[in-house]
């Protein structure tokens with residue numbers, strides 16, 4: 001299968017473009033050959049998007065945008081199995097998790113469809129200011145124009161829809177650059193939107209790499225907004241070069257989870273096994289640092305190891321598989337080096353630690369410290385550390401000792417303590433009696449510190465993809 005960019009509804013597969021292949025991370029199989037977008041393609045995609053915004057999109061009423069989104073959700077539901085298989089083949093995600101991702105994606109489009117008809121404004125009490133009598137002030141929310149949407153490999157469908165669906169609901173046009181490791185589901189998604197009746201040019205697709213395609217897209221002067229999900233170094237570059245463009249950055253994390261001595265241990269262990277190892281830990285809010293109060297540390301660790309060792313590791317196409325491959329062998333090697341580095345500095349592997357090709361066994365480490373990469377950096381691999389603590393103040397300090405701040409988990413039966421700790425954690429979100437890795441698609445989601453800027457979660461993304469317009473009226477003759 002060869003795929004190329006889709007600009008104004010036309011696919012560009014021509015053979016003079018550079019090509020790369022998408023590899024299946026588990027089976028020795030080429031999933032697709034990509035005709036990479038050139039800088040000329042990027043420029044044409046953005047200009048077409050700009051013209052389509054001023055031509056087609058500005059005139060499209062909210063009920064029509066809502067109807068297209070509704071149809072797209074129905075089509076995705078019909079094509080669910082094909083999308084799930086595509087994600088499994090291109091990303092190596094275990095099939096049950098791919099199915100769950102598609103199910104969530106359908107909901108994301110439905111949320112956007114409902115919200116498209118509810119983008120409301122405000123009326124300002126103008127007479128609150130001296131001299132403001134006989135004036136009316138109102139705020140309308142207007143679309144921004146061209147939104148550049150850049151997405152990572154780990155949730156290739158759902159994270160793309162967290163950008164595309166709200167952008168469409170708000171009435172923007174989009175130039176969409178998915179990760180070059182997982183572009184096939186993105187390609188099928190753009191076709192699906194066209195099948196749902198989206199006019200050509202509203203959603204343009206660029207198939208390409210970060211440097212050659214992503215960079216000219218984010219620096220193009222006709223782009224009004226960049227919405228990026230991916231790694232910290234790329235996010236930082238985008239922010240620096242964004243100039244006056246609006247920017248949303250959804251970046252990485254080394255998420256802390258805190259287990260107090262009164263927590264329900266069985267429930268905490270279940271949640272943390274899922275939350276540390278789902279999709280081989282390649283989740284931005286994956287549980288990476290688990291702090292356990294000393295009174296229950298031994299019991300927690302023993303149960304956590306036992307349950308982790310029951311996970312089935314293998315072929316992502318099998319429904320019985322919990323843990324599949326990492327995205328590439330280089331990534332698995334990198335993660336293994338981080339384990340070795342920690343062990344050299346005194347850490348202990350409680351289970352796992354072995355690598356075979358792209359598969360890294362679920363790994364639990366103890367005796368770690370803040371100078372090890374497995375603690376200080378984002379591991380983005382099936383590696384988790386368990387660390388004992390004494391007091392509430394102490395653990396809040398540990399949890400906040402990070403450049404990141406995306407989401408955290410707190411396990412306790414004491415509501416006062418739960419809310420006190422939640423208030424003090426320096427993260428965009430906190431779950432109580434749930435693992436940091438849990439996310440629903442309708443709550444505000446995003447980071448503080450170097451985990452990012454702005455929020456997603458359809459309603460909140462719509463806020464960020466619209467601009468306030470103030471309109472004041474002075475009543476004549478008064």
Ligand code: NAD
Pocket residue numbers: 150151152153154155159177178179180208209210211213214215218229230231232234235237238249250251252253283284285378380406451452
């Ligand atoms: P990545 O940063 O390598 O790539 C993400 C996207 O950026 C890709 O489409 C890539 O081609 C593009 N890109 C790369 N260089 C670019 C440049 N110079 N200019 C413009 N675009 C460029 O990330 P990845 O490896 O695909 O994904 C993993 C990262 O994503 C992790 O750090 C993870 O935490 C983060 N992530 C964050 C969230 C969140 O919501 N906060 C969700 C998922 C993943």
